[in-house]
Amino acid sequence: MHHPDPKTREIVDLALDCYKHCFGMATTHCLAVGGAHAEPGHLTLMLACSEICRTMAHLLMMASPHARHLAPECIEICEACAADCERLGGMEDCVAACRACAKACAALS
Secondary structure (H helix, E strand, O other), rough: OOOOOHHHEEEEEHHHHHHHHHHHHHHHHHHHHHHHHHHHHHHHHHHHHHHHHHHHHHHHHHOOOOHHHHHHHHHHHHHHHHHHHHHHHHOOOHHHHHHHHHHHHHHHO
16 A cells, blocks of 8 residues: 655645535535525636546555646646635635645645
8 A cells, every 4th residue: 555755644634625515515504695696607717626636636545647747737727616615705715726726736736
């Protein structure tokens, strides 16, 4: 079994945290609040963010060299998601998780 170094474990944890926040908020909070929170562009961005973070975590757990190639895209999507969630308000935990993941992934690229 592969045991990643502490830095990689931290990035995996932050990516999975972002995945959980974005997916959970999109499918519960945003749909319940409605309005701009439930607009297709916002929901699609949140789901894309959750998926890229999940994929990033999986690649890192597999010690795949492809994680480094995915890092710039993960950063871009996480930053866009954080900005959009901040714009709408009431999603501070999601904003923080996205920004933490983007910052962690920047260490890979």
